Amino acid sequence: MHPAAEHSPLGKASEYIATYTPSLLFPIPRAAKWAELGVSATTLPWHGVDFWNCFELSWLTASGKPVVAIGEFAIPADSPNIIESKSFKLYLNSLNQTVFDSPQALQACLEKDLSAAAGKPVGVRIRSLGEVEQDGVVGLPGQCIDELDVSISNYEQPQPELLRCNPGKVVEQVLHSHLLKSNCPVTGQPDWGSVVVEYHGPELDAASLLTYLISFRQHADFHEQCVERIFLDLKRLLDPQRLTVYARYVRRGGLDINPYRSLGPVTPDNRRLVRQ
Template identity: 70%
Template sequence: MQHPAEHSPLGKSSEYVSQYAPELLFPISRTTKWAELGLTASTLPYQGVDFWNCYELSWLTPSGKPVVAIGEFAIPADSPNIIESKSFKLYLNSLNQTAYADRAEVEAVLTRDLSACAGAPVAVRVRSLDEVAAEGVAALAGRCVDDLEVSVNDYAHPRPELLRCDVNEAVEETLYSHLLKSNCPVTGQPDWGTLVVDYRGPRLDAASLLAYVVSFRQHQDFHEQCVERVFLDLQRLLKPAKLTVHARYVRRGGLDINPYRSTEAITPDNRRLVRQ
Protein backbone atom coordinates (compact mmCIF):
# COMPACT_ATOMS: atom_id res chain seq x y z
CA MET A 1 0.00 0.00 0.00
CA GLN A 2 1.22 3.49 -0.81
CA HIS A 3 2.29 5.44 2.25
CA PRO A 4 0.33 8.69 2.84
CA ALA A 5 3.61 10.63 2.61
CA GLU A 6 4.28 9.48 -0.96
CA HIS A 7 2.58 12.63 -2.26
CA SER A 8 4.62 14.89 0.06
CA PRO A 9 8.00 16.54 -0.72
CA LEU A 10 9.73 13.77 1.26
CA GLY A 11 12.39 11.98 -0.76
CA LYS A 12 12.00 14.32 -3.73
CA SER A 13 14.14 17.13 -5.08
CA SER A 14 12.70 20.41 -3.82
CA GLU A 15 13.38 24.06 -4.44
CA TYR A 16 14.19 25.94 -1.25
CA VAL A 17 11.90 28.94 -1.03
CA SER A 18 13.19 31.86 1.06
CA GLN A 19 10.04 34.00 1.11
CA TYR A 20 7.12 33.19 3.39
CA ALA A 21 5.12 30.30 1.90
CA PRO A 22 2.67 28.57 4.27
CA GLU A 23 1.33 26.48 1.38
CA LEU A 24 4.51 24.39 1.64
CA LEU A 25 3.19 22.64 4.76
CA PHE A 26 1.95 19.11 4.00
CA PRO A 27 -0.47 17.41 6.44
CA ILE A 28 -0.61 13.63 6.79
CA SER A 29 -3.71 12.20 8.43
CA ARG A 30 -3.06 10.12 11.52
CA THR A 31 -6.09 7.96 10.68
CA THR A 32 -4.25 5.48 8.44
CA LYS A 33 -1.57 4.63 10.99
CA TRP A 34 -4.08 4.58 13.84
CA ALA A 35 -6.09 2.02 11.88
CA GLU A 36 -2.99 -0.19 11.51
CA LEU A 37 -2.78 -0.22 15.31
CA GLY A 38 -6.48 -0.90 15.74
CA LEU A 39 -7.24 2.65 16.90
CA THR A 40 -9.58 5.45 15.92
CA ALA A 41 -9.66 9.08 16.98
CA SER A 42 -12.34 8.21 19.55
CA THR A 43 -10.59 5.16 21.04
CA LEU A 44 -7.07 6.45 21.69
CA PRO A 45 -5.85 4.88 24.98
CA TYR A 46 -3.35 7.67 25.58
CA GLN A 47 -2.91 11.41 25.68
CA GLY A 48 0.23 13.30 24.90
CA VAL A 49 2.15 15.60 22.61
CA ASP A 50 4.73 15.61 19.83
CA PHE A 51 7.49 18.11 20.58
CA TRP A 52 9.33 19.38 17.51
CA ASN A 53 12.44 21.50 18.03
CA CYS A 54 13.86 23.59 15.21
CA TYR A 55 17.52 24.65 15.38
CA GLU A 56 17.56 26.43 12.00
CA LEU A 57 14.97 29.16 12.54
CA SER A 58 15.76 32.58 11.07
CA TRP A 59 14.03 35.70 9.78
CA LEU A 60 14.81 39.39 9.10
CA THR A 61 14.19 42.42 11.26
CA PRO A 62 12.45 45.43 9.60
CA SER A 63 15.95 46.86 8.96
CA GLY A 64 16.98 43.72 7.10
CA LYS A 65 19.27 42.20 9.75
CA PRO A 66 18.97 38.42 10.21
CA VAL A 67 17.84 36.88 13.50
CA VAL A 68 18.46 33.28 14.54
CA ALA A 69 16.45 31.47 17.19
CA ILE A 70 15.28 28.04 18.30
CA GLY A 71 11.65 27.08 17.82
CA GLU A 72 9.62 24.66 19.96
CA PHE A 73 6.35 23.33 18.58
CA ALA A 74 3.97 21.16 20.64
CA ILE A 75 1.46 19.25 18.49
CA PRO A 76 -1.30 17.38 20.38
CA ALA A 77 -1.10 13.60 20.03
CA ASP A 78 -4.78 13.48 19.07
CA SER A 79 -4.54 16.11 16.35
CA PRO A 80 -6.07 14.94 13.04
CA ASN A 81 -2.77 15.36 11.20
CA ILE A 82 0.95 15.13 11.65
CA ILE A 83 3.07 17.55 9.62
CA GLU A 84 5.38 15.90 7.11
CA SER A 85 8.93 16.72 8.20
CA LYS A 86 10.45 17.90 4.92
CA SER A 87 7.50 20.19 4.24
CA PHE A 88 7.95 21.51 7.78
CA LYS A 89 11.60 22.31 7.07
CA LEU A 90 10.79 23.92 3.70
CA TYR A 91 8.14 26.05 5.37
CA LEU A 92 10.49 27.18 8.13
CA ASN A 93 13.14 28.05 5.55
CA SER A 94 10.61 30.26 3.79
CA LEU A 95 10.86 32.65 6.73
CA ASN A 96 14.57 33.23 6.10
CA GLN A 97 14.22 36.29 3.87
CA THR A 98 10.94 37.54 5.34
CA ALA A 99 10.84 40.56 7.67
CA TYR A 100 8.91 40.54 10.95
CA ALA A 101 8.49 43.25 13.55
CA ASP A 102 9.58 41.09 16.48
CA ARG A 103 9.65 37.58 17.95
CA ALA A 104 6.00 37.80 18.99
CA GLU A 105 4.94 38.30 15.37
CA VAL A 106 6.97 35.25 14.30
CA GLU A 107 5.33 33.16 17.03
CA ALA A 108 1.87 34.32 15.94
CA VAL A 109 2.53 33.40 12.30
CA LEU A 110 3.92 29.98 13.24
CA THR A 111 1.02 29.26 15.61
CA ARG A 112 -1.56 30.12 12.95
CA ASP A 113 0.02 28.12 10.13
CA LEU A 114 1.03 25.02 12.10
CA SER A 115 -2.34 24.80 13.86
CA ALA A 116 -4.12 24.97 10.49
CA CYS A 117 -1.96 22.16 9.11
CA ALA A 118 -2.24 19.91 12.20
CA GLY A 119 -5.97 20.55 12.54
CA ALA A 120 -5.56 21.36 16.24
CA PRO A 121 -3.97 24.14 18.33
CA VAL A 122 -0.17 23.97 18.20
CA ALA A 123 1.74 25.64 21.03
CA VAL A 124 4.75 27.62 19.79
CA ARG A 125 7.73 29.07 21.63
CA VAL A 126 10.51 30.96 19.87
CA ARG A 127 13.54 31.34 22.12
CA SER A 128 16.96 32.90 21.93
CA LEU A 129 20.08 30.76 21.86
CA ASP A 130 21.04 32.06 25.31
CA GLU A 131 17.69 30.97 26.77
CA VAL A 132 18.07 27.43 25.47
CA ALA A 133 21.77 27.23 26.37
CA ALA A 134 20.93 28.16 29.97
CA GLU A 135 18.80 25.00 30.24
CA GLY A 136 21.77 22.78 29.44
CA VAL A 137 21.59 19.13 28.43
CA ALA A 138 19.10 16.93 30.29
CA ALA A 139 20.06 13.72 32.10
CA LEU A 140 17.46 10.97 32.14
CA ALA A 141 16.12 9.59 35.39
CA GLY A 142 15.78 5.86 35.80
CA ARG A 143 17.79 2.84 34.69
CA CYS A 144 19.55 2.43 31.35
CA VAL A 145 19.15 -1.13 30.02
CA ASP A 146 21.76 -0.93 27.26
CA ASP A 147 24.53 -2.87 29.06
CA LEU A 148 22.36 -5.98 29.48
CA GLU A 149 23.26 -9.02 27.39
CA VAL A 150 20.64 -9.99 24.83
CA SER A 151 20.58 -12.07 21.66
CA VAL A 152 18.79 -10.56 18.68
CA ASN A 153 18.72 -11.91 15.12
CA ASP A 154 15.57 -10.39 13.65
CA TYR A 155 15.51 -6.66 12.99
CA ALA A 156 12.83 -6.38 10.31
CA HIS A 157 9.80 -5.67 12.49
CA PRO A 158 9.02 -4.96 16.15
CA ARG A 159 8.63 -8.21 18.09
CA PRO A 160 6.29 -7.70 21.07
CA GLU A 161 6.48 -11.45 21.79
CA LEU A 162 9.97 -10.78 23.19
CA LEU A 163 8.55 -8.73 26.06
CA ARG A 164 8.20 -10.46 29.43
CA CYS A 165 7.07 -9.42 32.90
CA ASP A 166 6.70 -10.83 36.42
CA VAL A 167 3.02 -10.60 37.32
CA ASN A 168 3.84 -11.45 40.93
CA GLU A 169 5.92 -8.34 41.53
CA ALA A 170 4.53 -4.82 41.24
CA VAL A 171 6.91 -1.91 40.76
CA GLU A 172 7.06 1.71 39.75
CA GLU A 173 10.15 2.48 37.69
CA THR A 174 11.65 4.16 34.65
CA LEU A 175 13.70 2.24 32.08
CA TYR A 176 15.39 3.70 29.03
CA SER A 177 17.52 2.73 26.05
CA HIS A 178 19.60 4.78 23.62
CA LEU A 179 19.50 1.93 21.07
CA LEU A 180 16.24 2.80 19.37
CA LYS A 181 16.61 2.98 15.60
CA SER A 182 13.94 2.87 12.92
CA ASN A 183 13.83 3.95 9.28
CA CYS A 184 11.78 6.55 7.43
CA PRO A 185 8.98 4.72 5.58
CA VAL A 186 9.47 6.85 2.45
CA THR A 187 13.21 7.52 2.12
CA GLY A 188 14.60 4.61 4.15
CA GLN A 189 16.89 7.03 6.02
CA PRO A 190 17.73 6.00 9.61
CA ASP A 191 16.07 7.67 12.59
CA TRP A 192 18.04 7.38 15.85
CA GLY A 193 16.52 7.91 19.26
CA THR A 194 16.32 7.26 22.99
CA LEU A 195 13.25 5.41 24.27
CA VAL A 196 11.95 5.97 27.82
CA VAL A 197 9.35 3.79 29.59
CA ASP A 198 7.89 5.01 32.89
CA TYR A 199 5.27 2.71 34.41
CA ARG A 200 3.58 1.31 37.52
CA GLY A 201 2.56 -2.33 37.29
CA PRO A 202 4.03 -5.84 36.99
CA ARG A 203 7.82 -5.75 36.74
CA LEU A 204 8.95 -5.55 33.14
CA ASP A 205 11.93 -7.74 32.36
CA ALA A 206 14.58 -5.18 31.42
CA ALA A 207 16.52 -7.47 29.08
CA SER A 208 13.34 -8.31 27.19
CA LEU A 209 12.63 -4.60 26.77
CA LEU A 210 16.10 -4.08 25.30
CA ALA A 211 15.67 -6.95 22.83
CA TYR A 212 12.29 -5.53 21.84
CA VAL A 213 13.76 -2.05 21.27
CA VAL A 214 16.51 -3.50 19.08
CA SER A 215 13.92 -5.36 16.99
CA PHE A 216 12.81 -1.96 15.61
CA ARG A 217 16.19 -1.53 13.91
CA GLN A 218 14.99 -2.06 10.33
CA HIS A 219 11.33 -1.21 10.94
CA GLN A 220 9.94 1.51 8.71
CA ASP A 221 7.61 4.01 10.34
CA PHE A 222 7.40 7.59 11.48
CA HIS A 223 8.57 8.58 14.97
CA GLU A 224 5.06 9.09 16.29
CA GLN A 225 3.83 5.65 15.23
CA CYS A 226 6.88 3.88 16.66
CA VAL A 227 6.16 5.35 20.09
CA GLU A 228 2.46 4.52 19.82
CA ARG A 229 3.31 0.92 18.90
CA VAL A 230 5.59 0.59 21.95
CA PHE A 231 2.92 2.10 24.19
CA LEU A 232 0.25 -0.34 22.96
CA ASP A 233 2.51 -3.40 23.20
CA LEU A 234 3.48 -2.55 26.79
CA GLN A 235 -0.08 -1.73 27.74
CA ARG A 236 -1.28 -5.12 26.49
CA LEU A 237 1.44 -6.96 28.38
CA LEU A 238 1.52 -5.07 31.67
CA LYS A 239 -2.02 -3.72 31.99
CA PRO A 240 -0.31 -1.06 34.11
CA ALA A 241 -1.84 1.35 36.59
CA LYS A 242 0.05 4.05 34.69
CA LEU A 243 2.25 4.13 31.62
CA THR A 244 4.22 6.82 29.82
CA VAL A 245 6.33 6.09 26.76
CA HIS A 246 8.36 8.75 25.02
CA ALA A 247 11.24 8.96 22.57
CA ARG A 248 13.82 11.67 22.05
CA TYR A 249 14.95 11.41 18.44
CA VAL A 250 18.20 12.78 17.05
CA ARG A 251 17.65 15.82 14.85
CA ARG A 252 17.65 15.52 11.08
CA GLY A 253 17.50 18.55 8.80
CA GLY A 254 17.62 20.88 11.78
CA LEU A 255 14.53 19.30 13.40
CA ASP A 256 14.11 16.76 16.15
CA ILE A 257 10.81 15.03 16.92
CA ASN A 258 9.91 13.84 20.41
CA PRO A 259 6.60 11.99 20.83
CA TYR A 260 5.11 11.48 24.30
CA ARG A 261 2.21 9.07 24.97
CA SER A 262 0.75 8.52 28.44
CA THR A 263 -2.22 7.26 30.40
CA GLU A 264 -1.77 10.36 32.56
CA ALA A 265 -1.96 14.10 32.05
CA ILE A 266 1.75 14.93 31.94
CA THR A 267 3.96 18.00 31.58
CA PRO A 268 6.91 16.67 29.56
CA ASP A 269 10.45 17.93 29.97
CA ASN A 270 11.49 19.10 26.50
CA ARG A 271 15.14 19.77 27.30
CA ARG A 272 17.42 18.14 24.75
CA LEU A 273 19.51 15.05 25.40
CA VAL A 274 23.22 14.86 24.62
CA ARG A 275 22.72 13.50 21.07
CA GLN A 276 20.09 16.07 20.10
Protein backbone atom coordinates in the same frame (compact mmCIF):
# COMPACT_ATOMS: atom_id res chain seq x y z
CA MET B 1 4.63 3.46 2.95
CA HIS B 2 1.94 5.69 4.44
CA PRO B 3 -0.58 6.27 1.60
CA ALA B 4 -0.36 10.07 1.90
CA ALA B 5 3.42 10.24 2.26
CA GLU B 6 4.18 9.29 -1.34
CA HIS B 7 2.78 12.68 -2.39
CA SER B 8 4.96 14.56 0.12
CA PRO B 9 8.28 16.34 -0.61
CA LEU B 10 10.25 13.52 1.05
CA GLY B 11 12.80 11.90 -1.23
CA LYS B 12 12.27 14.47 -4.00
CA ALA B 13 14.39 17.38 -5.19
CA SER B 14 13.00 20.60 -3.73
CA GLU B 15 13.47 24.25 -4.61
CA TYR B 16 14.71 26.46 -1.78
CA ILE B 17 12.01 29.08 -1.26
CA ALA B 18 13.21 31.86 1.03
CA THR B 19 10.04 33.94 1.35
CA TYR B 20 6.95 33.08 3.37
CA THR B 21 5.06 30.16 1.79
CA PRO B 22 2.67 28.40 4.20
CA SER B 23 1.40 26.15 1.40
CA LEU B 24 4.68 24.19 1.71
CA LEU B 25 3.35 22.46 4.85
CA PHE B 26 2.22 18.90 4.03
CA PRO B 27 -0.17 17.29 6.56
CA ILE B 28 -0.36 13.50 6.79
CA PRO B 29 -3.51 12.08 8.44
CA ARG B 30 -2.84 9.96 11.52
CA ALA B 31 -6.00 7.88 10.99
CA ALA B 32 -4.46 5.20 8.73
CA LYS B 33 -1.67 4.36 11.18
CA TRP B 34 -4.06 4.53 14.12
CA ALA B 35 -6.27 1.98 12.36
CA GLU B 36 -3.23 -0.24 11.81
CA LEU B 37 -2.62 -0.12 15.58
CA GLY B 38 -6.29 -0.87 16.35
CA VAL B 39 -7.27 2.59 17.63
CA SER B 40 -9.16 5.57 16.24
CA ALA B 41 -9.59 9.26 16.98
CA THR B 42 -12.47 8.43 19.35
CA THR B 43 -10.72 5.55 21.16
CA LEU B 44 -7.20 6.86 21.70
CA PRO B 45 -5.85 5.34 24.94
CA TRP B 46 -3.23 8.04 25.49
CA HIS B 47 -2.63 11.66 26.32
CA GLY B 48 0.43 13.30 24.86
CA VAL B 49 2.26 15.72 22.66
CA ASP B 50 4.82 15.70 19.88
CA PHE B 51 7.56 18.22 20.64
CA TRP B 52 9.46 19.47 17.59
CA ASN B 53 12.55 21.58 18.17
CA CYS B 54 13.89 23.71 15.31
CA PHE B 55 17.53 24.77 15.48
CA GLU B 56 17.50 26.65 12.16
CA LEU B 57 14.85 29.31 12.73
CA SER B 58 15.66 32.66 11.14
CA TRP B 59 13.84 35.73 9.84
CA LEU B 60 14.41 39.43 9.12
CA THR B 61 13.61 42.46 11.26
CA ALA B 62 11.99 45.56 9.77
CA SER B 63 15.49 46.98 9.18
CA GLY B 64 16.51 43.90 7.20
CA LYS B 65 18.74 42.46 9.92
CA PRO B 66 18.63 38.65 10.29
CA VAL B 67 17.66 37.02 13.57
CA VAL B 68 18.35 33.43 14.60
CA ALA B 69 16.49 31.57 17.34
CA ILE B 70 15.31 28.13 18.37
CA GLY B 71 11.68 27.20 17.88
CA GLU B 72 9.70 24.78 20.05
CA PHE B 73 6.48 23.41 18.62
CA ALA B 74 4.00 21.32 20.64
CA ILE B 75 1.63 19.33 18.41
CA PRO B 76 -1.20 17.56 20.30
CA ALA B 77 -0.96 13.77 20.10
CA ASP B 78 -4.66 13.61 19.18
CA SER B 79 -4.40 16.08 16.30
CA PRO B 80 -5.84 14.68 13.05
CA ASN B 81 -2.54 15.16 11.21
CA ILE B 82 1.18 14.97 11.66
CA ILE B 83 3.24 17.42 9.59
CA GLU B 84 5.65 15.75 7.20
CA SER B 85 9.14 16.70 8.35
CA LYS B 86 10.69 17.83 5.06
CA SER B 87 7.69 20.05 4.33
CA PHE B 88 8.09 21.50 7.83
CA LYS B 89 11.75 22.23 7.07
CA LEU B 90 10.89 23.84 3.70
CA TYR B 91 8.21 25.98 5.35
CA LEU B 92 10.64 27.17 8.03
CA ASN B 93 13.20 27.97 5.33
CA SER B 94 10.59 30.19 3.68
CA LEU B 95 10.81 32.49 6.70
CA ASN B 96 14.51 33.22 6.16
CA GLN B 97 14.01 36.28 3.93
CA THR B 98 10.65 37.29 5.40
CA VAL B 99 10.23 40.40 7.56
CA PHE B 100 8.42 40.16 10.89
CA ASP B 101 7.93 43.19 13.11
CA SER B 102 8.63 41.21 16.29
CA PRO B 103 9.16 37.67 17.59
CA GLN B 104 5.54 37.84 18.78
CA ALA B 105 4.37 38.45 15.20
CA LEU B 106 6.39 35.46 14.00
CA GLN B 107 4.99 33.31 16.82
CA ALA B 108 1.42 34.22 15.87
CA CYS B 109 2.15 33.36 12.23
CA LEU B 110 3.66 30.00 13.17
CA GLU B 111 0.75 29.16 15.47
CA LYS B 112 -1.77 29.94 12.73
CA ASP B 113 -0.06 27.95 9.98
CA LEU B 114 0.98 24.91 12.05
CA SER B 115 -2.43 24.66 13.73
CA ALA B 116 -4.12 24.70 10.32
CA ALA B 117 -1.84 21.89 9.10
CA ALA B 118 -2.13 19.75 12.26
CA GLY B 119 -5.89 20.26 12.63
CA LYS B 120 -5.60 21.31 16.30
CA PRO B 121 -3.97 24.24 18.11
CA VAL B 122 -0.18 23.97 18.10
CA GLY B 123 1.85 25.62 20.86
CA VAL B 124 4.84 27.69 19.75
CA ARG B 125 7.75 29.11 21.75
CA ILE B 126 10.55 31.15 20.18
CA ARG B 127 13.62 30.88 22.38
CA SER B 128 16.91 32.77 22.29
CA LEU B 129 20.15 30.84 21.95
CA GLY B 130 21.18 32.04 25.40
CA GLU B 131 17.98 30.76 26.97
CA VAL B 132 18.44 27.29 25.50
CA GLU B 133 22.14 27.32 26.36
CA GLN B 134 21.25 27.90 30.02
CA ASP B 135 19.03 24.78 29.96
CA GLY B 136 22.09 22.73 29.06
CA VAL B 137 22.12 19.04 28.17
CA VAL B 138 20.30 16.58 30.41
CA GLY B 139 20.35 12.83 30.92
CA LEU B 140 17.40 10.47 30.86
CA PRO B 141 15.76 9.37 34.12
CA GLY B 142 15.86 5.87 35.55
CA GLN B 143 17.95 2.82 34.73
CA CYS B 144 19.76 2.48 31.40
CA ILE B 145 19.29 -1.06 30.08
CA ASP B 146 21.76 -0.88 27.18
CA GLU B 147 24.52 -2.90 28.87
CA LEU B 148 22.33 -5.98 29.40
CA ASP B 149 23.60 -9.09 27.61
CA VAL B 150 20.95 -10.00 25.03
CA SER B 151 20.85 -11.89 21.75
CA ILE B 152 18.68 -10.92 18.81
CA SER B 153 18.71 -11.77 15.11
CA ASN B 154 15.44 -10.35 13.72
CA TYR B 155 15.42 -6.62 13.06
CA GLU B 156 12.75 -6.31 10.35
CA GLN B 157 9.59 -5.84 12.45
CA PRO B 158 8.78 -4.99 16.08
CA GLN B 159 8.29 -8.20 18.04
CA PRO B 160 5.96 -7.65 21.02
CA GLU B 161 6.09 -11.39 21.74
CA LEU B 162 9.61 -10.80 23.08
CA LEU B 163 8.28 -8.76 26.01
CA ARG B 164 8.07 -10.47 29.42
CA CYS B 165 6.88 -9.41 32.87
CA ASN B 166 6.51 -10.81 36.38
CA PRO B 167 2.77 -10.65 37.17
CA GLY B 168 3.39 -11.43 40.83
CA LYS B 169 5.54 -8.37 41.49
CA VAL B 170 4.16 -4.83 41.12
CA VAL B 171 6.74 -2.03 40.85
CA GLU B 172 7.16 1.63 39.98
CA GLN B 173 10.06 1.83 37.58
CA VAL B 174 11.74 3.99 34.93
CA LEU B 175 13.83 2.30 32.24
CA HIS B 176 15.56 3.86 29.25
CA SER B 177 17.59 2.89 26.21
CA HIS B 178 19.58 4.78 23.59
CA LEU B 179 19.40 1.86 21.12
CA LEU B 180 16.13 2.74 19.41
CA LYS B 181 16.49 2.96 15.64
CA SER B 182 13.92 2.78 12.87
CA ASN B 183 13.83 3.90 9.23
CA CYS B 184 11.89 6.62 7.46
CA PRO B 185 9.05 4.88 5.60
CA VAL B 186 9.58 7.09 2.53
CA THR B 187 13.35 7.58 2.15
CA GLY B 188 14.60 4.55 4.07
CA GLN B 189 17.04 6.79 5.97
CA PRO B 190 17.75 5.89 9.63
CA ASP B 191 16.04 7.62 12.54
CA TRP B 192 17.99 7.38 15.80
CA GLY B 193 16.42 7.87 19.20
CA SER B 194 16.46 7.34 22.95
CA VAL B 195 13.34 5.93 24.59
CA VAL B 196 12.00 6.08 28.16
CA VAL B 197 9.42 3.78 29.77
CA GLU B 198 7.90 4.95 33.06
CA TYR B 199 5.28 2.67 34.61
CA HIS B 200 3.53 1.37 37.72
CA GLY B 201 2.50 -2.25 37.20
CA PRO B 202 3.81 -5.81 36.93
CA GLU B 203 7.61 -5.81 36.80
CA LEU B 204 8.83 -5.60 33.21
CA ASP B 205 11.75 -7.84 32.32
CA ALA B 206 14.40 -5.29 31.29
CA ALA B 207 16.28 -7.65 28.96
CA SER B 208 13.07 -8.46 27.10
CA LEU B 209 12.34 -4.75 26.73
CA LEU B 210 15.79 -4.20 25.24
CA THR B 211 15.42 -6.99 22.67
CA TYR B 212 11.97 -5.67 21.79
CA LEU B 213 13.29 -2.13 21.23
CA ILE B 214 16.16 -3.45 19.10
CA SER B 215 13.63 -5.31 16.92
CA PHE B 216 12.56 -1.89 15.56
CA ARG B 217 15.99 -1.48 13.95
CA GLN B 218 14.93 -2.05 10.33
CA HIS B 219 11.26 -1.20 10.84
CA ALA B 220 9.89 1.57 8.60
CA ASP B 221 7.59 4.01 10.35
CA PHE B 222 7.38 7.62 11.44
CA HIS B 223 8.65 8.64 14.89
CA GLU B 224 5.17 9.16 16.30
CA GLN B 225 3.88 5.75 15.25
CA CYS B 226 6.93 3.95 16.68
CA VAL B 227 6.26 5.46 20.11
CA GLU B 228 2.55 4.69 19.86
CA ARG B 229 3.30 1.07 18.97
CA ILE B 230 5.66 0.71 21.96
CA PHE B 231 3.06 2.30 24.25
CA LEU B 232 0.28 -0.03 23.09
CA ASP B 233 2.41 -3.18 23.28
CA LEU B 234 3.44 -2.36 26.86
CA LYS B 235 -0.09 -1.42 27.83
CA ARG B 236 -1.39 -4.78 26.58
CA LEU B 237 1.35 -6.69 28.40
CA LEU B 238 1.29 -4.87 31.74
CA ASP B 239 -2.23 -3.45 32.09
CA PRO B 240 -0.44 -0.86 34.26
CA GLN B 241 -1.84 1.68 36.68
CA ARG B 242 0.43 4.29 35.09
CA LEU B 243 2.39 4.25 31.85
CA THR B 244 4.34 6.89 29.95
CA VAL B 245 6.48 6.19 26.90
CA TYR B 246 8.48 8.85 25.13
CA ALA B 247 11.35 9.07 22.67
CA ARG B 248 13.90 11.79 22.05
CA TYR B 249 15.03 11.52 18.45
CA VAL B 250 18.28 12.76 16.95
CA ARG B 251 18.00 15.93 14.91
CA ARG B 252 17.71 15.71 11.13
CA GLY B 253 17.56 18.77 8.87
CA GLY B 254 17.65 21.10 11.86
CA LEU B 255 14.57 19.46 13.46
CA ASP B 256 14.22 16.89 16.20
CA ILE B 257 10.93 15.12 16.99
CA ASN B 258 10.03 13.96 20.48
CA PRO B 259 6.72 12.09 20.87
CA TYR B 260 5.25 11.58 24.36
CA ARG B 261 2.37 9.17 25.09
CA SER B 262 0.87 8.56 28.54
CA LEU B 263 -2.19 7.02 30.20
CA GLY B 264 -2.70 10.32 32.03
CA PRO B 265 -1.95 13.99 31.43
CA VAL B 266 1.79 14.55 31.06
CA THR B 267 4.07 17.58 31.44
CA PRO B 268 7.18 16.67 29.41
CA ASP B 269 10.69 17.91 30.03
CA ASN B 270 11.75 19.17 26.62
CA ARG B 271 15.42 19.83 27.42
CA ARG B 272 17.79 18.26 24.92
CA LEU B 273 19.93 15.14 25.29
CA VAL B 274 23.61 14.82 24.41
CA ARG B 275 22.80 13.51 20.90
CA GLN B 276 20.36 16.31 20.21
